[in-house]
Amino acid sequence: MTDVQEIAQLRTALLQMWVRAENMVRQAVRSVMERDAQMGRAVIAMDEDVDSMEVELDRRCLSILARGTHDAEQLRFVTAVMKMVTDLERIGDLAVNVSERGFDLVIGRGVEPSPDLAIMGDLVADMVRDAADAFVARDAVAALELRERDKDVDAMNRAAFAQGLAILSAHPDQADRALSLTNISKHLERIGDHAVSLAEMVFFVVDGTDVRHRPSPVV
Amino acid sequence: MKPLPTVQVVAGLSSILGGGATLAAVCLALWLTGDGVPRGIVGAGVFGAGLSVGAALALAGRFARRGEQRLDSLAADIERHKADNLELPVLVDGSDSVAMTRLVRSVESLWTAAAEQISDLRSRGEVLQSLLESSPSGILVTGPAGKIRYLNATFEALVRLRVDPVGHLPIEAVRVAEVQTVVDRALAGQPSTDVPCVADPYELLLQAAPLADGGALVLAQDMTRFRLAERARTDFVANVSHELRTPLTAILGFAETLVEDRDRLPADAHPLLDRIYRNARRLRDLFEDLLTLSRIEARRGELPIVPQQLRPILAEALASAADLAHERRQSFELRCKRSLMAPVNPEALSTIVSNLVMNACHYTPEGGAITVSVAQMDTEVRIDVVDDGIGIDPTHHQRIFERFYRVDEGRSRRKGGTGLGLAIVKHMAMASGARITLTSTHGMGSTFSLHIPR
Incomplete structure (x- = not known):
């Protein structure tokens, strides 16, 4: 197989992993909002796939690099994929964490997840999806827009934390549920960070510039 | 300007050709018999021969040009009509030669036959298209390179399309990992059956098969309502069994008391009491089993191992x-x-x-x-x-x-x-x-x- 064919396959496999990670986030949030333990377990089961995809994609990248026949653009792509799979795998892990904290809410009654949590879940899942859109369309500008959206997610997380503290002081008997909810919010905020990291890698693939830890360049 | 009728042109030219040729023949005869040829006649003979050859060439050229022009105009007519519709264009021209007329008639009959076939194919295509569009299953077709060629409205409604699907890989447009997997398998000649997947918020079941042209066909069925109905059934059975168990416990309890005191009952009541007791126990077992089943179904995969x-x-x-x-x-x-x-x-x-x-x-x-x-x-x-x-x-x-x-x-x-x-x-x-x-x-x-x- 030529480098071009192998890179085309790598791209398809990466998108498959990407879609799975996005799906895990959406279902994890839904399992929490609907107190659906069965859906939560399905998310946990999906994590195995995402983990093995990470290993498989890394293996393919190394085999392309080892051949040494790639050009500069292909090298950029392959190294970016190796970083992106790590982000996607972490997103999968965080979705599992969200589902597991959701189990705490299935049993018993008390503080329930607020609608804001569902909005936050949609926001971060959309960020993961839109990073993939930017990757497919090779749209560097769209990729960097995700940085701005992540600020909204951070703000929502701070609000959820404050709300959690308020519940803790007002209803100490609900401490377990309040902590689970703030943890879920924290996990979602981390998923947002990984979506931004993916977007920065998309920018690197398209534009060739490494924008990590730097202000967005004028494109 | 209307062109001269061919017959008149031919008659006129043959008379000129004929005159020149006759003069040249007379000069040749006189020279051969050695009688000597008067200078004036020789000049006239040469002129006549030249005139004949020139006229013949001019005539041939004119015919050739006219034939070429006619073929050009015929081709233009066909081109113009091909773009417009399939109706038979007026191709025939009264001034055409016999051969040209025959050619035009052949083109016309070829045109009519082709138009009929094309219109037949079009209407079949329309029927097929409306069948595909109205199918309750989502349908996706890719070419041999795995790029989407066709995707029906049902498929589009079941998945979130991220780009115009035609010309893209399934994973780029449809964003359901399993769709790409079954397409890849079909492209490698492997069919897939009953592959479950989630296209949030829908639950789908995929079937895929390789196509004769090397492409892939994917069918997607929406299982969401089926799954919801399944869940509703389980809940219903659990609730009903639970509610019926309470009055049954009373019946069973009192029947048991009567069985213990059966000697105080008339003898002909004994078989009736036995039947009540036996059937009440059967009902209790049935409800217990139904509840057990509902509980397992609700907790599928959750049992700690x-x-x-x-x-x-x-x-x-x-x-x-x-x-x-x-x-x-x-x-x-x-x-x-x-x-x-x-x-x-x-x-x-x-x-x-x-x-x-x-x-x-x-x-x-x-x-x-x-x-x-x-x-x-x-x-x-x-x-x-x-x-x-x-x-x-x-x-x-x-x-x-x-x-x-x-x-x-x-x-x-x-x-x-x-x-x-x-x-x-x-x-x-x-x-x-x-x-x-x-x-x-x-x-x-x-x-x-x-x-x-x-």
Whole structure:
């Protein structure tokens, strides 16, 4: 197989992993909002796939690099994929964490997840999806827009934390549920960070510039 | 300007050609006889010959140009009409030669035949298109390179399209990982059946097949409503069983009291009381089984599994059927090493084995033997419940684990079973990550095997 064919396959496999990670986030949030333990377990089961995809994609990248026949653009792509799979795998892990904290809410009654949590879940899942859109369309500008959206997610997380503290002081008997909810919010905020990291890698693939830890360049 | 009719042109030119040729012939004859040719006549002869050749060339050129122009205009007419519609254009021209007219007629008849076929194909295509569009299944077709060629409205409604799908890979447009997987398999010549996947918020079932042109066809069925209905059914059965159990407990309790004091009742009431008591117990068993099934279904895959010593669990399960076996003078044998461990849920395993052993007791003749043996393999631990009873014909094997399925309706009722025992066994096995199989021939005993992955 030529480098071009192998890179085309790598791209398809990466998108498959990407879609799975996005799906895990959406279902994890839904399992929490609907107190659906069965859906939560399905998310946990999906994590195995995402983990093995990470290993498989890394293996393919190394085999392309080892051949040494790639050009500069292909090298950029392959190294970016190796970083992106790590982000996607972490997103999968965080979705599992969200589902597991959701189990705490299935049993018993008390503080329930607020609608804001569902909005936050949609926001971060959309960020993961839109990073993939930017990757497919090779749209560097769209990729960097995700940085701005992540600020909204951070703000929502701070609000959820404050709300959690308020519940803790007002209803100490609900401490377990309040902590689970703030943890879920924290996990979602981390998923947002990984979506931004993916977007920065998309920018690197398209534009060739490494924008990590730097202000967005004028494109 | 209307061109001169061909006949007149030909007549005029032949007279000029004819005159020139005659003059040249006279000069040639005089020279050959040696009579000498007057200078004036020679000049006239040369002029005549030249005139003839020139006129012939001019005529040929004019005909050739005219033929070429006519063919050009014919081609332009055809081109223009091809773009507009399939109606037969007016191609024939009154000034055409016979050969040209024949050519034009041939083109016309070819045109008519082609137009009929194209219109037929178009209407077939339209029918096919509306069939595809109105199909309740989502349909996606790719070319040999895996790029989407067609995707119907149903498919579009089931998935979130991120780009205009045509010309893109499925994963780029549809964003359901399994769709790409089944397409890749189909492109490699492998069909796929019943692949479940989630296209949030829908639950889909995918089928895929390779196409003759090297492309792939994917069908997607929406299972969301089916799954919701399934959930509603389970909830309904659980609720109804629970609600009915309460009045039944009262009936059963009072019937029991009456049975204990039966001597105080008139003798002709005894058989009636027995029937009330027997049927009330049957109803209680049925509700218990239905509730058990609902609980397992609701908790699918949730049963905690830990490595356990198998022998004590199996011994306890056998003990639960000891009374029945004793009554029927049947023998039990347990073949399991004391040290043997396997990852199981103890309650589920106990329920499974005691159900299987009870069944074996019911369907094995008096004095028969029932054996529970455990085999340790590379990838699984297998627990066999073997009897030498009446056996089950292979035609029933497929359905025997369904709720209320009975091989012999009459006999099952006499035995007092609820018809749910094997359904509970199957669901318990699934919920604890194991699976159940049956090997049996009518009249030759049965072996139910529980396969527990290691």
